[in-house]
Amino acid sequence: MSEAEARGRGEIWIEKYRPQRLSAVAGHADIVGRLESYVAQDDLPHLLFTGPAGVGKTTSAMAIAREVYGDDWRENFLELNASDERGIDVVRDRIKNFARASFGGYDYRIIFLDEADALTSDAQSALRRTMEQFANNTRFILSCNYSNQIIDPIQSRCAVFRFGPLDGDSVAEYVRRIAEEEGIEITEDGIDALVYAADGDMRKAINGLQAAATTGETVDEEAVYAITAAVRPEQIETMVTTALDGDFTAARAKLDDLLTEAGLGGGDVIDQLHRSAWSFDLDDRATVRLLERVGETDYRISQGANERLQLEALLAALALEAE
Known part of the structure; x- marks a missing residue:
């Protein structure tokens, strides 16, 4: 058994590294x-x-x-x-x-x-x-x-x-400490990916680290995104900017990749769109238009509408506005 495989067979890390004292609670x-x-x-x-x-x-x-x-x-x-x-x-x-x-x-x-x-x-x-x-x-x-x-x-x-969501620095610091305790080599882009995927949830970050540690000797960005229900923000940004440029067909193809190749659900796509909207290289007007459409789509999906159809409608609306 490799060292990476052995890491996946011990204790659950969220319990193993649960703080025992109030002073150790992060963030x-x-x-x-x-x-x-x-x-x-x-x-x-x-x-x-x-x-x-x-x-x-x-x-x-x-x-x-x-x-x-x-x-x-x-x-x-x-x-x-x-x-x-x-x-x-x-x-x-x-x-x-x-x-x-x-x-x-x-x-x-x-x-x-x-x-x-x-x-x-x-x-x-x-x-x-x-x-x-x-x-x-x-x-x-x-x-x-x-x-x-x-x-x-x-x-x-x-x-x-x-209790608000934990800030990125607190999550990153805790992840680094666990990686050191477990003898895991982790890259800075791997830590950034865990922080992004966790979105303020320490349990999600620790579970992601433990899962990624079983995939190889080094936990990097690629390993993290491979085992978490998240994709790189750039992939979401590319899909959105393509739609805003008026190319609905290309944007729809990128959405299809996210849903079929990456395995994201409609709710996952909406969540990442919402979280990343202001970090995209968009002007304020385009960002506001995006968030308005995201809100409408999220509501329709929550009411039972077809996820793929609603996401495609979102991209179509963004593409039409570009004309």
Whole structure:
């Protein structure tokens, strides 16, 4: 077995390199500082973490538990995923049973409810009452992608922390550290490609690195794009500029390459168009026209329209405007 193959058979790196302490959480210095103050003063309120995937919400919750309880953290920390267990019975049974149990010398136990925005309205109402009932010996940490899906009575009982996408420098630094720990040779264009593909999601960057490390001795741009659901920004730019120049046939051929050769889905193309629009070598007017068409196409696809047909219509509209 080669060294590259051996790297793919060990631990999952997103768990192996999950920060154990709050101070090691990447990219959120202000949030980490406030959370460390709560822990240091032993004055932890209910918390609501909101933001996109892979930005440190679950990691922060687990790090708090480790710092509060030390080696006993697993016995005093209950993690539930609301997207799997979203009914009112979960709130009434599992949460209440854990909240009622003895807590062995600690002032409170922690219940971490991930993807809390997937809870039904009835379940959230029951949760609100449970938070009141067990406020003396239980602290809740709720995590969600969309805080507007959490009812106001719960939000008002929590200190709200909004986690934004991680900046590129934070992702790049963490990727470099893991590559060094694992003895992986990684090029700068490989790091840039991982940062671009991750789009602020640390999990995606680490998974991409682990997958790319199994493909050869060196992780470079080509290896990263080969295993991630992304293509080089230049390919997207070429397709768009070709359409804006009025050559619909050539632009359609480039779209076909992205969908068939690169294996991108319609949503992937839209995402990369949106992310890269302002980095293309286009004037402001052309960029605005592009974003307007991207928004229309994204909405139609989200409503169930045919992806290829809508993307071709987008390119046709850009080409017609060039005439």
